[in-house]
Amino acid sequence: MVSATLSTLAGYLLSPLPGICLDKLINYVLDHLSSSPSPSSLDEAEKQQQLKDSLEALIDAKLSVKSMHNRIMILFEKNKQNERVIGLHHKLKDVGYDIQDLESDMKNLELERMVQEINKADQEADTNSQSSRGQKRLWFRRPISSSSDKKRRLSKSAQSSNVSTDDDVLKKITSIINQIKGIKSKLEEETILHQWLAEINLNGVYDPYERVTTSSINESKIYGRDNEKKLLIEFFKGPNVNVNVNSNISVAPIVGMGGIGKTTLAQFVYKEIKNYFNNSAWICVSNHFDRLRITKEMVDSFRIGNTSNSSVQCSNATSLNLLEEELIKHLVGRKFLLVLDDIWSDKWQQLLVPLQSAEAQAIKIIVTCRHPTVLRSIDQENKIILEGFDDQEYWPFFQKCAFAGNNPDNYPRELHDIGRHIVGKLMGSPLAAKTVGKLLGRDLTEKHWNNVLENDLWKFKSDAHDIMPALALSYYHLPPHLQSCFAFCSVLPNRNLDPYYDMDTLISMWRANGYLSERISSETVNDMGKEYFHELQAMCFFDGHAGYTKFLKMHDLIRDLSQLVSHGETCIYESGRDKKISKNVRHLCVYDGSTDLGFLSEANNLRTLLLLQGANGMSTFLNREAFSRVRVLIINDSNMQEFPDAIPYLKHLQHLTLWRNKIKSIPDSLCGLYQLRVLKLMCPQTLPSQFHNLINLEILHLKQLDTFDPEELEYHVNRERGFTVAQLRNMNELRGGLSILCMENIANKEEAMKAKLKKKLHIKKLRLCSIDMVDGCEHDAQEVLEGLEPHSNLEELEIEGYMGSITPRWLMNLQKLSRIYLNNCRKLARLPAAVGLLRSLEVLRLHGIENLAIECESCDDPDYEMFPSLLWLELYKTTVSFEGMSTSSSSSLTTPVQCKLFPRLQNLSVTECDGVNEFPWHLCSTPKQLEIINSPGFHGLFSLTQLQLSGPNIKTFPAEVMSTLHALEEILLEDCNELLSVEGLQALPSLRKLSIYNCHEFRYLCMEEMTKLHELDIKSCHDLESLPAWLHRLPSLKHLNIRYCPKFHSLPKDGLPSSLEALEFIDCDPGLMKRCQEELSPEWQMIKHIPKQNYISDDF
Secondary structure, eight states: OOOOHHEEEEHHSOOOOOOOOOOOHHHHHHHHHHHOOOOOHHHHHHHHHHHHHHHHHHHHHHHHHHHHHHHHHHHHHTTTTOOOHHHHHHHHHHHHHHHHHHHHHHHHHHHHHHHHHHHHHHHHHHHHHHHHHHOOOSOOOOOOOOOOOOOOOOGGGGSSSSOHHHHHHHHHHHHHHHHHHHHHHHHHHHHHOOOOOOOOOOOOOOOOOOOOSSOOOOOOOOOOHHHHHHHHHHHHHHHOOSOOOOOOEEEEEOOOOTTTHHHHHHHHHHHGGGGGSSSEEEEEEEEOHHHHHHHHHHHHHHHHTTOOOOOOOOOOOOOOHHHHHHHHHOOOOTTEEEEEEOOOGGGGGGHHHHHHHHSSSEEEEEEEEGGGGGGGGGGGGOOOOOHHHHHHHHHHHHHHHHHTTTTTGGGGGHHHHHHHHTTTTTTTTHHHHHHHHHHHTTTSSHHHHHHHHHEEEGOOOOOOTTOHHHHHHHHHTSOHHHHHHHHHHHOOOOSOOTTTHHHHHHHHHHHTTTTTTTSSSHHHHHHHHHHHHHHHHHTTSSOOOOOTBBBBBOHHHHHHHHHHTTSSSEEEEOOTSSSOOTTTOOOOEOOOOOGGGGGGGOOOOOOOEEEOOOOOOOHHHHTSSSGTTEEEEEEETTTSSOOOOGGGGOOOOOOEEESSSSOOOHHHHHHHHGTOOEEEEESSSSSSTTTTGGOOSSSSEEESSSSOTTTTEEEEEEEGGTTGGGGGGTTTOHHHHHEEOOOOOSSSSSHHHTTTGGGGEEEEEEEOOOOOOOOOOOHHHHHHHHHHOOOOOOOOEEEEOOSSSOOOOGGGGGGOOEEEEEESOOOEEEEEEGGGGGGOOOOEEEEEOOOOOOOOTTTTOTOOOEEEEEOOEEESSOOOETTTTOOTTOOOOOOOOOOOOOOOEEEEEEESOOOOOOOOOOOOOOOSSSEEEEEEEOOTTTTTTTEEESSSOOOOHHHHHTTTTTOEEEEEEOOOOTBBOTTTTTGOOOOOOEEESSSSTTBBBBOOOTTTTTEEEESSSSTBBOOOOGGGTTTTTEEEEEEEEETOOOOOOOOOOOOOOOOEEEESSSHHHHHHHHTTTTHHHHHTTOOOEEETTOOO
């Protein structure tokens, strides 16, 4: 569908111009000249002088570039129809790309020199080390070796830079300077010639790409749709309504323009009525109708909804016939609710064929669409047509968006008056209110609001329902750096592609394309990218709440806008829709497995290339010169078995993902891509020997499975396959998480030190794991662990399978460490007192340690704090003693000693621990949660608010202990096999919730004094038969739930508390449950005052 508004707006909004700065290029040229050897001939001297002259010209041009861009924008504002000015804008943008490419060439030369220097230093160090000592024995059980595959190698030309001589540098600088001069000359002419302002027209195609919706609701309240919501709920709760009496299907369409709130209304209705149906499914259909996918999702809704099987798996069937047969079986005798959101054609009616043949009790369908022509004639009478909000409903909603939910009366009356005028232009559209409201909310001044009101964009409404000007207005007011980032997003197809496009991946793409400043540190650049992402999210350009999601989703109208403002620089190619690719395309996504990629030879300016859905034969086409400028390359091809030969030639490449393939080896030539910052590969069988040359890598994923963890690198040490820790030595920019697995394959401390973990200051999470553990290697294990010392910036450390008896010495140096996990370190004997002095340590988890002593010193000093920040202590299958923490026998439960041991501990979990010795329970006065499972008892935790007991063989609770738990509000007793009653719990002064699960011997409630008890929940207590007669005297009891207690057959003779608000009986005695629902029965008389009642039984 062609939109006149898009055509008009296209000319009004110039494509964003990334910041053009020559500083970096000038510095690179200066460094290049300073590192060049003295000329040995007159010819070389002349070339160096020419290069110096070109440098002077670059410095002069630096002053002109920024003023040129400002002048172009001024001319454009005066006459948006001036195609010559638009052309100059595009030419200046092309110059910016050429500058970036030359900067990248120069940086590649610099990185190449750095690699050579680093390798030379490493070789000298290795030579000195080998001459001073022999090789130590291995301390591991050596795996069966396999012959490594012969590595493929490319020609040396692939490993040389695109710029290798002064001639090349000079030629490119001269071209850039000439382009700048030409633009400057033309711009001076335009400054004299411009005299008029008129509308322009640029052919823009309104071709929405699908968005993904779910039943999850972003809004806390729905505005202006109360009547429509009420009609729909009545329709779905009532009997089938259909002209065809033989059909069991009723359809309620919601029809309206884009952004009017169809999906939001459907979400609220779906949430309220889905419990009235046996099964329900929400399916986003969108523009690309896929009958197989939709049918599969319907079948999966029955499988996932089968609560009797918690391990159910979704269907992997690819036969539409089999899926429809399975769907028909599931529907027999069932009531099924189906939402088909975002329908674009009448193809959805194909889905009704199997539904009509199913022997279902009832099938009711919500359909949302923009055009009623896609509906069946029999559905027309049930349709809900959504118009824009009227003023009475729209104004409060707009105020909520503009004032961020704050009280509008707190803001000047002038803003309200201006806002009223703006609301008149928004056509009652919720989406327009959100986007423009967010724009206004950024600057709550009269000047800013008047600027929005008086903007020329409002002129371009093509009809009374057009909200695109409102959306474009929000884009127009974005700062230039956000405009560039937003326009780039139009290359990303809005599908279920979360593994590709989370926030971090998008930021990496922005950075590779120069949208983020590189004049600051890498850490700060990534933080800047996150800030940009959340700013766009806060302005409603991305769906979701700002700061709460990392995944990219865009409304289809917002996507149209991003496509519009990219001015043809981005393209999504799908078979049958596009025949040619413009030479102006810089960012291309190919989304069709059957596409012939021959057309790509025409697109020689590509900087981003996404080949998705397994485009066949891509290796052939990747050899073309067209890809020499590519900076981001993502390929998804399950048939790819060989590493594409052309990739090592892509010297500008910064982000490479090869997804779902069968590649077994990586060529040595890949190691010459020095600018790679992100490398994501399926783990190959062998690793190139020069892999450590990738010194710029920040994100490295070598996954065994078909998923990428965005946070962590798993590195399996294996010499035979080239996976030595020394391969990591020069990758000091790695960030996030690092797991070194198979640590037993590291020979000695010297080899471990070659990983140079101490230089990796961006690694925040480190996991060191031994898998093939053997006894008798304690000393070697300790030495290897000492050699893997991390940087002091580390925040989380996990050591697993370690066979040593002492912790590494460097552990005491990690003052930023907040989490320590020691798993299956069976022989570990001591946790030194210095660990208790780590000021940032918040979580300590000890699993599978045979006999561990945790040391503490100077406990008599009242100002001395051990584990000062620890919040969570978890002990699992560990025998542990706390040395130096016990106090004199004069201490008592009621008068705890005021020591600073675990002063902030809030959560303590003890599971299957044979011994927890000398733990200072009486000193631990702050825990809020305690969990003891199959472990020794406890007492004296004065601030505990929640308690879970599972497994202990207890029958009652000592009242003298319970009375000390002054803050305890909730108790869960689970799997206490010998528990008969809750005698003693009545001494708890603050108990509000009591839950008793799977205590098969339990039968007596002794809690008459629990006056604050708010909720009583009993489940799977097979011997419980009745409730005590005095239950009605519990004045605060509001919720009573008894589930899966088959012997429970009677209510207390004196009735239930008048305070009860909710009563639930599930699978108790059928006779009792039946009597509770029979009017005028004694049981019914007892419970008729309770507002909410629920009874479920398999016998009903």
